[in-house]
Amino acid sequence: MFDLTTATVLYSLLLAVFFLSLWIYYDRRDHAQFEAERRRTIFHCVRCDSVYAKRGELGEGACPHCGHTNGRLRF
Numbered sequence: 001m002f003d004l005t006t007a008t009v010l011y012s013l014l015l016a017v018f019f020l021s022l023w024i025y026y027d028r029r030d031h032a033q034f035e036a037e038r039r040r041t042i043f044h045c046v047r048c049d050s051v052y053a054k055r056g057e058l059g060e061g062a063c064p065h066c067g068h069t070n071g072r073l074r075f
């Protein structure tokens with residue numbers, strides 16, 4: 001079917017594509033994890049006057065001290 005050179009080139013290309021897709025996959029996954037870790041929303045509780053942060057982009061979050069739901073802090 002193929003001669004040895006063609007087979008070797010095809011094999012090398014497949015291997016390269018395989019490792020490239022693995023690299024891209026893990027790079028994107030790590031970046032997404034880093035972004036999720038980095039993005040925090042800061043809240044200020046109007047009931048007990050404490051400042052707290054929650055992970056992710058949230059509109060509102062419950063206070064860990066008194067449970068009162070507060071809107072996000074805007075600067």
Ligand SMILES: [Zn+2]
Nearest residue numbers: 045048063066
């Ligand atoms: Zn509170």
